[in-house]
Amino acid sequence: xxxxxxxxxxxxxxxxxxxxxxxxxxxxxxxxxxxxxxxxxxxxxxxxxxxxxxxxxxxxxxxxxxxxxxxxxxxxxxxxxxxxxxxxxxxxxxxxxxxxxxxxxxxxxxxxxxxxxxxxxxxxxxxxxxxxxxxxxxxxxxxxxxxxxxxxxxxxxxxxxxxxxxxxxxxxxxxxxxxxxxxxxxxxxxxxxxxxxxxxxxxxxxxxxxxxxxxxxxxxxxxxxxxxxxxxxxxxxxxxxxxxxxxxxxxxxxxxxxxxxxxxxxxxxxxxxxxxxxxxxxxxxxxxxxxxxxxxxxxxxxxx
Numbered sequence: 001x002x003x004x005x006x007x008x009x010x011x012x013x014x015x016x017x018x019x020x021x022x023x024x025x026x027x028x029x030x031x032x033x034x035x036x037x038x039x040x041x042x043x044x045x046x047x048x049x050x051x052x053x054x055x056x057x058x059x060x061x062x063x064x065x066x067x068x069x070x071x072x073x074x075x076x077x078x079x080x081x082x083x084x085x086x087x088x089x090x091x092x093x094x095x096x097x098x099x100x101x102x103x104x105x106x107x108x109x110x111x112x113x114x115x116x117x118x119x120x121x122x123x124x125x126x127x128x129x130x131x132x133x134x135x136x137x138x139x140x141x142x143x144x145x146x147x148x149x150x151x152x153x154x155x156x157x158x159x160x161x162x163x164x165x166x167x168x169x170x171x172x173x174x175x176x177x178x179x180x181x182x183x184x185x186x187x188x189x190x191x192x193x194x195x196x197x198x199x200x201x202x203x204x205x206x207x208x209x210x211x212x213x214x215x216x217x218x219x220x221x222x223x224x225x226x227x228x229x230x231x232x233x234x235x236x237x238x239x240x241x242x243x244x245x246x247x248x249x250x251x252x253x254x255x256x257x258x259x260x261x262x263x264x265x266x267x268x269x270x271x272x273x274x275x276x277x278x279x280x281x282x283x284x285x286x287x288x289x290x291x292x293x294x295x296x297x298x299x300x301x302x303x304x
Contacts, residue, residue: 001121001195002111002113002121002195004087004089007111007199007202010199010206011062011089011090011091011109012045012062014091014109014206014207015045015047015060015062015091017207017210018060018091018093018209018210019047019049019060021210022049022058022095022210025054025214026049026055027052027053027054028052029049029050029052029053030049031047031048032049033047034046034048034263036263038260040067041065041066041067042065042066042067042087043063043065044061044063044065044260044263045063046059046061046262046266048266053098054097054099054217055095055096055097055098056096056271057095057269058094058095058096059093059094059263059266059267060091060092060093061091061263062089062090062091063088063089063090064087064089065087065088066085066086066087067086068085069082069084069085070086080122081122084115085116086115087112087113088110088112088253089111090108090110091108091110091206092106092107092110093105093107093108094106094266094267095213096237096269096270097221099220099221099223099225100134100135100225100229100232101135101220101221101225102216102217102220102221103131103132103133103140103181103216104131104132104134104237104240104269105129105130105213106129106130106132106267107127107129107130107209108126108127108129109125109126109127109202109205109206110127110250111124111125111126111202112126124188124190124191125187125190125199125202126188126189126190127185127186127187127202128163128166128186128205129148129184129185129205129212130167130180130181130182130183130185131144131183131184131216132180132236132239132240133293134229134236134289135229135232135289137219137220140216140219141182141293141297141299142299142300143212143215143216144182144213144216145164145182145183145184145299147208148164148184148205148208148212149164149300150208151185151204151205151207151208152201152205154204155193155197155201155204160185163186163187164183164184165296166186166187166188167183167184167185167186168183168296170186171183171243173239173246175242176242178239178290179294179295180240180243181294182293182297182299183296184212185205232286234271234273235273235275235278236289237271237273238272238274240268240269240272241268241269241272244268250264251264251265251267
């Protein structure tokens with residue numbers, strides 16, 4: 001059986017470690033902390049960074065919410081959870097940079113438990129991380145995916161390709177027919193390795209995020225950019241907003257279960273633009289994002 005307190009302690013430590021590493025990389029801004037409580041049970045700690053040397057806006061959130069029953073929107077998809085109490089805990093983060101050459105990144109790790117007297121608990125882990133570049137570089141993409149693979153490999157050689165494909169499929173904007181970025185890892189409803197090994201996989205993925213992201217930030221944060229690059233970044237951020245508000249399970253679950261709205265929508269960028277029926281110039285670097293990167297690719301096979 002899962003020890004929820006052990007998982008919660010890990011998640012709080014992960015939040016601390018990620019915030020410390022990000023503050024050190026930014027060098028000028030620190031996270032402000034906002035503890036909150038949910039009327040239906042539980043609460044969390046939202047940490048937000050803004051107007052830094054690198055990070056225009058970002059947040060690293062911890063939450064632990066619980067209740068006597070799930071909202072109908074959740075049990076409609078999983079009817080076996082009807083009539084069960086639930087607990088959900090996790091760390092979720094999104095970082096939006098000032099520099100268009102520094103990608104947006106997203107990560108989360110979480111646990112869900114549903115219980116009913118006289119029956120076995122239903123539990124699973126989920127999470128992952130994905131990268132959304134505006135001006136992508138192949139060596140950044142290779143590093144991102146190699147770090148993800150290294151985190152998964154101790155648990156079976158099939159884990160990375162499976163979670164990588166899951167990420168490509170999940171972070172796909174059907175109405176745009178394009179991926180949100182260059183992918184990474186995504187998994188949900190995961191319990192097949194048993195309690196201890198499944199938790200160990202969650203920790204491996206959570207702990208690898210900083211190793212995946214910060215080297216990319218360090219390489220790109222001093223690159224010069226102008227108004228053209230900034231406007232393209234703002235335009236592409238619109239895709240991020242569209243995905244989160246239309247498809248993202250965590251956003252939808254948080255809003256439907258009575259979570260704190262400000263913390264849930266923390267992931268949205270501070271500035272964004274939409275242009276009607278815009279298309280990049282032929283043979284431009286912006287066009288290359290669409291032709292070469294916004295579709296599933298087997299990055300690591302190409303590196304061999």
